[in-house]
Amino acid sequence: MMKWLSPRSALGIALITVALVALPFVAAMGGQAWVRILNFAILYAFLALGLNIVVGLAGLLDLGYIAFYAVGAYTWALLASPHFGLHWPIWAILPFGAALACIAGVVLGSPTLKLRGDYLAIVTLGFGEIVRIFMNNLNAPVNITNGAQGITLIDPVKFGDFSFSGTSQILGISLSGPQKYYYLLVALAILVIIVNERLQNSRIGRAWQAIREDEIAAKAIGINTRNLKLLAFAMGASFGGIAGGIFSAMQGFVSPESFSLIESIMILAMVVLGGMGHIPGVILGAVLLTVLPEVLRYAVGPVQTAIFGKVLVDPESLRMLIFGLALVLVMRFKPAGLWPSPERKRDLTVKPQEVAP
């Protein structure tokens, strides 16, 4: 049912739209590097919302999520670069990458169906590492991934003749490559937000939440928990695959080191820190965790010079120290995340030991 927007929410949407359109120009004032950081914030928001389906809705603690991102990234890199001399168009690669990631999701999902919580986390963590190690070593005897050197000169996103790399003039406005990617990423992010929102309030989404809340009760009222868990893994993985493809095209370069365990942990941290299962919270988490380390990178050195007259602590270490401290403080004082869903701030009390039904 379509409801007419109230004047207030219409105004809100108008303001957000203006802000979203203007943002890359504001960021560009600080240099194109800031536009790139912005782009990564949105890409991570996209990834985090994909992971939110698995962790937030279905309650499956997945620490290997980056593997699907890697599958998507390498799919794009191999099918649109001089490495194999292939240059597939976007409408073919992106669905193909998503499908491969989806298959990888099912492959990971099937052996873990009986596992829960910590055990699931350990197995998925292992899976993520396996994929990275594969990418690292699939250069002999047949060179598929080019090993640790990675793949370079990857094609940018192109629609017909319109390329997303390089500067172009649109309606008399000059747009840089990162600025063009920004708009593409915003469009994709809006898409994943809509999907998340619709799934959450659907028959499937409710079944996922039921599994998260009590798997035995979910089974007893007729939910096929095996299939639905696989579906959650597959859905989350597909989004990871799409994000990976865009990442590959945007960077023009991929190598296995972009897909290390710390990346999986960061994405999970975005979901948890923002507010598990709450879409605006997850977006906030992604944006903060991407932008904060960068802001610190620029701020830590100069601030030290301003206060002490010289740099006392290595800015790089101090940056991660402050970052870690911030995470600990948030989890200590806002255990449900920075922006949990209003009516259901989950109390994170320890659930009673699993007992026989």
Place this chain on the structure above:
Amino acid sequence: MSKAMGEVLLEANAVAKHFGGVKALRDVSLTIRRGEVYGLIGPNGAGKTTFFNCMTGLYVPDGGGFMFNGTPLVADAPHQAAERGIARTFQNIRLFGNMTALENVMVGRHVRTKAGVVGAMLHTPATRNEEAAIRQRAIDLLHYVRIEDRAEDLAKNLSYGDQRRLEIARALATEPSLLCLDEPAAGMNATETEALRDLIEGIRRDGTTILLIEHDVKLVMGLCDRVAVLDYGALVIEDVPAVVQKDQRVIEAYLGA
């Protein structure tokens, strides 16, 4: 209802289950007829809940099996049992705590509805209609068990009695032909128990067969058409309440040892 009242709905054939050395069920055979309220009683640890778990597919029996509506129930497939028309509540209440009461009942419609991921993402008219029907049915069921004013509260914040009612509403949402209640009156005061009794009688009148585990002997004897008694995993007797009440073995099981 198409099927005649009184015909066999569920048949347990020599169902056995052990946990290590504990024989929780020893070749239990019993039959439940369509339209009746069937009581299952016995002292603590007699195997009542284990019987439920075997029947609903949560445990795989070590021997024997169940016939439901004339065809065997597949062991180890709880979601199929629900699909076939067996719904249950749990002795230690298992609700979806961080979902609202309404959502809990809406989840119960899962087996009787179809919308998939694609429908949900595209918001097709068929999906929207189904969604509206799910919601309406869930609201009706909350009215039926009289907790409609708690619809938007999280299940975990409901009072104990309301949680028990919500669990019944969720089970009814699956349109069961057999509703199994595991000690629904446990922890209830006299007024609440009386209201529960009315609810169970109403459900039976509306055509659902009921299997009731209960310690409250007065409630069982007043409500049930037939009663089975388990003791140490074995069936002691299966008969009408008047006969069961006077049976020497039953009196011993409850008073002795």
